[in-house]
Amino acid sequence: MTSTASTVERAFRVSLYDDTDTGLDTGASLLAADPAADAELTRRGEDFVAAAWQRGWQPADVVRLVRRELTDPHVLLAAGLIRTQAGRDRPRGRRWAAQLEDLPEHSIPGVDRFTHATTVLELYRLLLRLPALEPLDEAPPRQGRRDQPASRMLTRVRALLAKAEATGFPEEAEALSAKAQELMARHSIDEALLAAQAPAPDAPGACRVGVEPPYEQAKAVLLDAVARANHCRAVWNEPFAFSAVVGFEADLEAVELLYTSLLVQATRAMAKAEAAQRAGGRKRTKTFRQSFLAAYAHRVGDRLAAAAETQVTQDLLPVLATREVAVTGRMERMFPETTTTRLRGVSDEAGWEEGVRAADQAQVRARPRLG
Template sequence: MRTAAEQIRAVLDGSVGYERGLDTLTVTPAADVDPALFAAVQAACARLFERGWQPGELHRVVARRGAVPHTQLVTDAVAAHLRGFPPAAVDPRWRAQADALGAAVWWAADGGYVDGLAARWRVDRVEVLDTVLVLLGILRTLPPIEVLVPPPGSPAAGVLGTAVSGTAGTARVDDRLLDRVRALLAKAESTTYPAEAETYTAKAQELIARHSIDEALLVARGGSAAVVPFARRIGVDHPYENEKAALLDAVAGANRCYAVWSPELGFATVFGFDSDIDAVDLLHTSLLVQANRAMSAAEPSGGQAGGKAGRARLKTFRQSFLVGFAVRIGERLAQASEAAVTDAAQPPPGGAPGAAPDLLPVLAARDAQVRETMHRIFPRTVRGRGTRVDSDEGWDSGRAAADRAALHRS
């Protein structure tokens, strides 16, 4: 006679058929099954946390592969996991993701968790058992990924051979500067006038570029603690995730970062210095909003009328639009970045020595550090094939929208 835990493992490893295993668990006493199921979910999630997965990332990938109830189980697993650690043993970024998910223990006892779910969801016990088993199957398919934020209970250093973000080994954009950038981008996203959006976004990019250059020079001249390149995973959502990832890559490249797209997991890993990654994250999010707004205004009316042909045309238009937008934004961002470097490298009036003698070597050295970090983590990256453009109308509209969101310095 198998124990409940053994029955669960038999279903997951395929030695027992799924329907047969579910039936067996249904007739097994709840007092045996429920604690075993709850423990299995906790153990699976804890194992993934130790293997690099963060709460928000795990929630995102489960949402892609499962359904809303499965993500709710993940949120509960995060809350249960945190119970075992004092606040001081949890990285603030890990805690922030748990809080963003709303992770909190709402059940009275672990043994009553399954019954609590049934009451909470207003479904029968069999449906809860089925949902939990499906989640466990999803979790088994997830590979280890790089530890970028130490999981609860881990030392707050040693990630990628460096100190983690927020310690003396890294530097983040000043909160006041971030607030100014966010305010400018919010205005760019809300206005319906392209000229205003361009002005607000250009000013945000100017602030970001200037801060990055100043930080690089300050560190190089010994005026600040040494900083190290780092990495952050940025989620990319359906639909058109490949095209959205291309936009992220364009923004990353213009801000002295490198992006590695993992389509099967729904995120890109962005390598760079923390202040530059902060800029990439903010700009990418804002540009997606601007691109979607411009795309909705420019898309053909045929897709709205329904019909297979209309829907296909609309899909092709949107894909081509986003490709054109990403390519053009990359060009404009690169121009803006080069202009910022050129301005910063000029000696001050009067001919006194300025940044010119050391800025370019400093930036080159930082770029080499970032690339070395990326190649250490992803030694065998493959350059993705470009997305096919099947709609000239979408391509032209996307490039035009990118021109209106131009990020050159005003």
């Protein structure tokens, strides 16, 4: 073992397997005193990142957890390690590449060697203790699949939803949302029919969608409602602030887009309703917001479920039924034991009423009638 590797090993022994500040300070002091160990320290960090991938984690999952548990310098350090490790990683799918593109790019502010070493060891402590997650390996693209037109379509959908969320005119928001939903539905129909005609149709995949606090229970319920309306299933992982969504690729795209749009609409409507409450003499309260989002999720779920019953023509039922069986089977294999999420802490009548009103006004027509 070289002297630099020995320094890293000694620092790891006293800090990574010891939760005390004393162990952390000792390890950081060893690393700060040996600049020649920096390259080995970085290489070991890349190994921790690669081990996280083997345990089912993806770049966005790691960044989300680091941001929640640690600080901005840790996030930037993790992003740098992920980028560097990607250069020697195996080929990954489209979603993985998109997560790499979304990594934060700001440089780490200059600090003294001891402070930097402390940050590194704190991050490595977290990476070392990541548990195994259900793998979300992306299937290879179907032979002859045209990804470029689909990508252009999804770019158009995102642009339309962004405009719908930004406009202050309800009629314009309605028209923009309807167009975006029409494009999503058309894409899903084409994908379903193509899969039914192919000799070896695509299997359902899965992705993770961040469900961040506060009020994460209501957000998870909203995501579940959107997933079910789009022929997908969602399973919430509360400790790590995400839901795993299982479904076919076109439907997964629709879920991500519609959930994000509805969450933006809910946040804007909640701020407006809360301002009206304050104007009436009421102070801002956590119970109002929690009740608002709970009611919003519940009501949007009802609207999506009702719409789903009238959107499918008889000739498409066998195709969609086959895909639903495949999605349910994949979900049950990934998550053999699941429990139902029940909303807690909903006690504000005004918040509930305002949430229902906002949900009734939200644009939720993710799929016009199919066929």
